[in-house]
Amino acid sequence: xxxxxCLTLAAALFSLGVYGLLTRRxxxxxxxxxxxxxxxxxxxxxxxSRFRGDVTGQALAVFALALTVAEVAxxxxxxxxxxxxxxxxxxxxxxxxxx
Amino acid sequence: MSDLLILWLPLAVGALTVLxxxxxxxxxxxxxxxxxxxxxxxxxxxxxGATFFVDVAGPAAHGAYEASAWTLALQRLFLAAGVxxxxxxxxxxxxxxPKRAGEYWLLLLASIxxxxxxxxxxxxxxxxxxxxxxxxxxxxxxxxxxxxxxxxGVRDRRPSEAALKLYLVGATSTAVTLFGLALLTGxxxxxxxxxLTATPLQPLATLGAxxxxxxxxxxxxxxxxxxxxxxxxxxAWTPFVAFLSVAPKAAGVAALTQVFVxxxxxxxxxWLPALMMxxxxxxxxxxxxxxxxxxxxxxxxxxxxxxxxxxxLGVAAIGEQGAAMTLFFLTSYVFTNMGAFLVVHAVAEGxxxxxxxGLRGLAGRAPGLAAALLCxxxxxxxxxxxxxxxxxxxxxxxxxxxxxGGLVIAGVALAALGIFYYLQVLRAAxxxxxxxxxxxxxxxxxxxxxxxCLAAVLGFGLWPGPLVEGTARAAHALLTAAAx
Numbered sequence: 001x002x003x004x005x006c007l008t009l010a011a012a013l014f015s016l017g018v019y020g021l022l023t024r025r026x027x028x029x030x031x032x033x034x035x036x037x038x039x040x041x042x043x044x045x046x047x048x049s050r051f052r053g054d055v056t057g058q059a060l061a062v063f064a065l066a067l068t069v070a071e072v073a074x075x076x077x078x079x080x081x082x083x084x085x086x087x088x089x090x091x092x093x094x095x096x097x098x099x
Numbered sequence: 100m101s102d103l104l105i106l107w108l109p110l111a112v113g114a115l116t117v118l119x120x121x122x123x124x125x126x127x128x129x130x131x132x133x134x135x136x137x138x139x140x141x142x143x144x145x146x147x148g149a150t151f152f153v154d155v156a157g158p159a160a161h162g163a164y165e166a167s168a169w170t171l172a173l174q175r176l177f178l179a180a181g182v183x184x185x186x187x188x189x190x191x192x193x194x195x196x197p198k199r200a201g202e203y204w205l206l207l208l209a210s211i212x213x214x215x216x217x218x219x220x221x222x223x224x225x226x227x228x229x230x231x232x233x234x235x236x237x238x239x240x241x242x243x244x245x246x247x248x249x250x251x252g253v254r255d256r257r258p259s260e261a262a263l264k265l266y267l268v269g270a271t272s273t274a275v276t277l278f279g280l281a282l283l284t285g286x287x288x289x290x291x292x293x294x295l296t297a298t299p300l301q302p303l304a305t306l307g308a309x310x311x312x313x314x315x316x317x318x319x320x321x322x323x324x325x326x327x328x329x330x331x332x333x334x335a336w337t338p339f340v341a342f343l344s345v346a347p348k349a350a351g352v353a354a355l356t357q358v359f360v361x362x363x364x365x366x367x368x369x370w371l372p373a374l375m376m377x378x379x380x381x382x383x384x385x386x387x388x389x390x391x392x393x394x395x396x397x398x399x400x401x402x403x404x405x406x407x408x409x410x411x412l413g414v415a416a417i418g419e420q421g422a423a424m425t426l427f428f429l430t431s432y433v434f435t436n437m438g439a440f441l442v443v444h445a446v447a448e449g450x451x452x453x454x455x456x457g458l459r460g461l462a463g464r465a466p467g468l469a470a471a472l473l474c475x476x477x478x479x480x481x482x483x484x485x486x487x488x489x490x491x492x493x494x495x496x497x498x499x500x501x502x503x504g505g506l507v508i509a510g511v512a513l514a515a516l517g518i519f520y521y522l523q524v525l526r527a528a529x530x531x532x533x534x535x536x537x538x539x540x541x542x543x544x545x546x547x548x549x550x551x552c553l554a555a556v557l558g559f560g561l562w563p564g565p566l567v568e569g570t571a572r573a574a575h576a577l578l579t580a581a582a583x
Contacts, residue, residue, distance in 0.1 A: 041278040063224060075270060
């Protein structure tokens with residue numbers, strides 16, 4: 001596998017995440033889509049690290065993992081809050097304030 | 100100098116967070132909320148005071164962090180914003196969420212720790228981590244109003260919406276920023292900002308830089324990434340919104356300045372058009388959408404979007420002058436906008452609600468609050484001699500001198516348009532009859548917070564000289580560090 005191949009895969013993963021973010025209505029599915037986007041970034045970090053012989057990318061991937069984990073923990077709590085408020089976890093329920 | 104000494108300020112705020120955790124854990128719930136709140140006020144004030152006596156400068160952690168005049172100026176701004184936010188919120192938090200008050204203050208401190216670290220970040224890894232340390236607590240804080248309706252027996256749905264919108268936008272922007280970071284660092288083999296300056300940008304690296312710009316744009320809330328701003332401001336606690344609307348935005352614009360002016364300033368032909376477009380769209384959409392708003396918080400939200408557009412003008416000017424004037428603008432914006440939100444909060448708590456209509460007859464009911472609101476709104480509108488006037492003038496001048504004439508003309512025209520909705524706020528407060536509304540009762544801490552904002556707005560407005568010199572020194576320190 002070449003660097004270009006890895007980057008293409010990452011770009012595809014990222015695009016898939018964006019697509020899911022825009023089309024999915026279930027909050028958990030939206031969170032998964034965001035995770036896909038973040039993991040595309042991780043794949044890039046690791047691929048560059050592997051092909052350039054530079055360990056910085058691997059360190060960055062670990063940082064990025066920690067950040068996204070912290071974020072998802074908060075995100076799932078907010079999904080629970082959404083469920084308690086509306087009895088469902090569709091994100092489009094949370095649009096009462098639009099004018 | 101040792102790394103620990105250079106990092107003293109973020110460490111001090113971090114230590115304060117731990118101390119607050121201990122106090123919160125060891126004291127019984129009803130009393131602890133207020134106690135921790137006052138501890139935050141005292142601790143942040145002490146740290147702010149200490150910055151005038153501790154004189155450190157230089158890089159730490161292999162150049163990932165740098166203590167300089169730029170770092171210090173921003174850190175003081177964040178600490179001041181933290182003190183005012185704590186003063187403005189201490190009564191509200193203790194009254195609305197007595198059992199969760201300690202958590203509120205811990206999260207606020209964690210966010211401020213992230214900001215103080217961000218100001219000194221000269222490495223993309225530290226910058227992104229500090230950004231998240233600042234951002235993740237804000238998602239939780241935005242949801243704190245979830246129990247507001249409980250006493251009335253109804254579940255208030257708006258806090259969940261406010262927090263979820265902030266979260267989804269924030270998490271997406273993190274993913275976008277990380278992807279951009281991966282491309283940028285991968286292609287240039289550099290994470291240090293000063294190492295980026297020397298690297299030519301290949302197309303993929305340019306794409307990475309633009310993705311990072313988009314990611315930061317989301318957090319700062321510039322158009323087209325502004326959708327969350329009005330809803331979050333409307334659904335969350337107003338004392339928290341007073342903080343959310345200024346400190347993280349100032350930190351975001353500072354981070355943009357660090358990455359793009361310091362790191363990628365030499366390759367500005369790649370990203371400047373995109374930044375200029377963001378600035379123009381923010382000024383246009385923010386000012387136009389603010390016109391029809393009837394909720395004071397939503398009006399201030401769109402006004403804030405427009406204000407961020409002006410701030411980006413200073414970044415787009417690229418260079419010392421631009422960075423200095425951006426910093427001046429951010430300082431002005433922090434005190435002005437916080438003050439305005441706190442007055443709106445005081446009036447709403449007094450029974451008027453958050454609508455512009457709730458401000459009616461304020462001049463007769465509460466002349467002091469009305470006068471403070473007058474100063475803040477005039478400053479936001481950019482009327483002499485409030486600090487906002489100098490702020491706008493200076494960023495426009497910096498952008499003009501950098502050859503962005505068209506953008507400056509558009510900005511001046513849109514700022515003039517903006518005066519209309521600012522005057523609507525004043526009309527509600529000064530030209531209408533109170534019709535059954537009583538004078539709002541304002542607690543002493545909130546009064547003090549509004550007073551501090553007012554003092555800054557008037558003080559810097561009448562004597563902008565020292566602040567101009569300070570920001571010029573700060574920008575010089577930031578942009579010559581790369582050459583050193």
